[in-house]
Amino acid sequence: MHMRPAHSLRRMPSAIWILGFVSLLMDVSSEMIHSLLPLFMVTTLGTGTIAVGIVEGLAESLALIVKIFSGTLSDYLGKRKGLALGGYAIGALTKPLFAWAPDIGTLLTARLLDRLGKGIRGAPRDALVADIAPPQLRGAAFGLRQSLDTVGAFLGPLLATGLMLLWADNFRAVFWVAVIPGLMAVALLFFGIREPSSSPSSRRANPINRENLSRLSPAFWWVVGIGSVFTLARFSEAFLVLRAQQGGIPLALIPLVMVAMNVVYSASAYPFGKLSDRVGHGPLLVYGLAVLLGADLVLAAGDHWSVVLGGVALWGIHMGMTQGLLATMVADRAPSDLRGTAYGCFNLACGLAMLTASTLAGYLWDRLGAAFTFYAGACFCLLAIVGTLCAPTLPDRRLR
Numbered sequence: 001m002h003m004r005p006a007h008s009l010r011r012m013p014s015a016i017w018i019l020g021f022v023s024l025l026m027d028v029s030s031e032m033i034h035s036l037l038p039l040f041m042v043t044t045l046g047t048g049t050i051a052v053g054i055v056e057g058l059a060e061s062l063a064l065i066v067k068i069f070s071g072t073l074s075d076y077l078g079k080r081k082g083l084a085l086g087g088y089a090i091g092a093l094t095k096p097l098f099a100w101a102p103d104i105g106t107l108l109t110a111r112l113l114d115r116l117g118k119g120i121r122g123a124p125r126d127a128l129v130a131d132i133a134p135p136q137l138r139g140a141a142f143g144l145r146q147s148l149d150t151v152g153a154f155l156g157p158l159l160a161t162g163l164m165l166l167w168a169d170n171f172r173a174v175f176w177v178a179v180i181p182g183l184m185a186v187a188l189l190f191f192g193i194r195e196p197s198s199s200p201s202s203r204r205a206n207p208i209n210r211e212n213l214s215r216l217s218p219a220f221w222w223v224v225g226i227g228s229v230f231t232l233a234r235f236s237e238a239f240l241v242l243r244a245q246q247g248g249i250p251l252a253l254i255p256l257v258m259v260a261m262n263v264v265y266s267a268s269a270y271p272f273g274k275l276s277d278r279v280g281h282g283p284l285l286v287y288g289l290a291v292l293l294g295a296d297l298v299l300a301a302g303d304h305w306s307v308v309l310g311g312v313a314l315w316g317i318h319m320g321m322t323q324g325l326l327a328t329m330v331a332d333r334a335p336s337d338l339r340g341t342a343y344g345c346f347n348l349a350c351g352l353a354m355l356t357a358s359t360l361a362g363y364l365w366d367r368l369g370a371a372f373t374f375y376a377g378a379c380f381c382l383l384a385i386v387g388t389l390c391a392p393t394l395p396d397r398r399l400r
Contacts, residue, residue, distance in 0.1 A: 009144070015132050016141045018192040019125065020148030022185050026088060027149050029182035030114070031156025031262075033098050033175055035255040036164070037111075038238040039245065040171045045104050049242065053362020055108055056236035059115040061355035066119025068344030071127065075340040080128040081195045087121025088189055090114075092182030099175035123343035130331040130339050131196050136277065138331060142324040143273015147266050150319075152181075154262030157255035164252035212338055220333040220342060224349050226285070226388055227326055231353035233292060233380035235361040235373070237261070240312055243370055246303040260309060261316040268320025276325050285329075286388050288321035293381035300374035311374075 041047045041055070070087065074080045090113065097110035126142075133141035156178075163174045237258070244257040276284055295314035301307055326346075334342030357380075364373045 011134075011137060012141060012144060013132050013134075015193055015196075016129060016144060017148075018188065019129060020145040022088065022189045022192075023125075023145060023149035024152035024155075025181045025185035025188065026091060027152030028156040028159065029092065029095060029178045029180070029185065031153045031258065032160045032163075032178040032181075033095065034238075035157035035160050035241065035258045036171055036174060037098075037107075038241045039251060039254060041104070041107065042242075042245075043251070044171060045101075045107065047104055049365045050362040051104065052238055052242070053236070053358045053360075053365070055104075055111055056238045057355040057358030057362075058108070059111040060236055060358065061351040061353075062112055063115035063119040063122065063351070065348050065351035066116055067123040067347035067351075068341075070120045071123030071340035071342070071344030071347075073340070074124040074127055075338055079195060080124040080131065080340070081189070081193055083124040084121045084128065085186065085189050087117045087119070087124075088182075088186050090117030090120065092117075092179070092186050095175065095179045095182050098178075099172045119347075123340050123347060126327055126331070126343050127339040128193075128196075129327075131336070139276035139324065139328045140270065140274040142327045142331075143270040143276070146273065146320075146324040146327075147269040150262050150266035150269055154259045154266060157258040157262070161252060161255045161259070164255070169251055212341070215335055215338060216342060216345070217333060220330070223326070223329045223333060224346050226384060227346055228349040228353045229380060229384040229387055230285075230289065230322070230326075231350040232357045233289070233296075233377050233384055234318075235354070235357040235377060237315075238358075239361055239365065239370075239373060240299070240308075240315065242365070243299055243303060243311075244305070244308050246370060247305045247308050249305055257308065257312055261312045261319075264313050264316030265319045268317055269324055272321045273324040273328070276328055281325060281329050281332075282388060284325055285322060286385055288318050288325065289381050289385045289388070291321060292318040293378050293385070296374040296378035296381060300371040300378070303370070 038052050038056075041052055042049075070083050074083050077083075094110055094113040094117065097106065097113070101107040101110055129141055129145055130138065159177075160174050163177060164170070167173050240257060240261065241254055244254050245251075249257070272284070291314055295311050295318060298307060298314060299311035301311075327343075330342050330346050331339060357377075360376065361373045364376055
């Protein structure tokens with residue numbers, strides 16, 4: 001039994017590892033900026049918390065909404081790599097805008113373009129993972145890619161912290177350095193991945209029509225509904241950074257909060273992804289939601305650094321339990337030639353929920369205080385748990 005995880009990793013196609021390292025490099029680039037962005041907005045540009053919520057909500061929801069178009073286009077073309085490459089390139093090339101941004105309008109433009117790139121690459125990349133991975137290793141493949149992605153998500157804030165200390169809180173200098181790993185990610189994807197010859201159908205037909213949508217089963221739409229409510233419960237992580245600031249943590253050290261979250265996330269993503277290949281998806285999702293509920297309650301309880309760190313650690317565990325799981329649930333419940341469209345539909349619904357959640361979080365934070373923001377997240381957690389438990393069946397049948 002102790003040899004099984006290593007055995008699974010040895011059987012993993014090399015392209016999954018490469019996609020994971022592409023994600024790692026891009027996340028180093030992105031998180032060097034994103035871990036500092038709420039503080040940059042509040043301290044350097046002088047914006048309020050509502051503005052942070054609106055910017056984050058618009059940016060993250062745009063990324064999710066764009067996925068429906070890129071995913072559908074990848075099904076139409078029968079190709080994934082070109083769209084993924086274009087999305088990563090946009091993400092890399094927008095990084096200098098953050099370093100230059102003199103006002104909130106320019107920063108919003110940079111954030112939206114950056115997330116546009118994420119939206120373009122996300123669904124084709126996830127569909128490419130599903131195309132490449134053997135069905136019996138699909139959960140482990142998504143978990144591995146997510147784990148490597150999250151290694152980048154804690155290396156980025158760690159590097160940002162070191163540079164902030166070295167350069168006396170010079171936000172803009174850190175943002176310029178973030179350009180380098182972004183360009184490395186684009187180069188690795190361009191040279192390292194070959195499009196699978198068994199990519200979905202080569203016939204050019206519009207994937208979004210009545211016949212094809214009818215092929216997306218009720219089990220798939222159940223995942224979309226639960227995923228949307230789940231997204232309402234987990235607003236932008238910018239609010240974790242702002243909660244840490246309330247506790248009096250020095251400005252240069254605040255990105256370490258995101259390091260802690262992503263270390264936990266990275267360590268748990270692959271084990272839980274592998275577990276999802278062997279157990280029912282519905283119960284595992286409920287446990288993940290319960291952990292998020294606990295994180296919200298801990299973060300609502302106070303802003304002392306130890307309390308914030310405990311809540312952030314729970315937040316990381318829930319991410320490790322659920323993000324790869326949701327991607328696997330979508331892949332398992334959609335026909336192979338419609339996987340890009342399926343990810344697009346799922347992310348459209350979650351994108352609208354993310355915009356609502358982050359805007360509401362910013363409003364509650366400004367009007368009622370930080371605790372109410374996290375209590376609202378806990379209420380949505382309960383709603384998602386009830387919805388999952390009250391479903392007539394927990395659909396676990398898989399489409400190979």
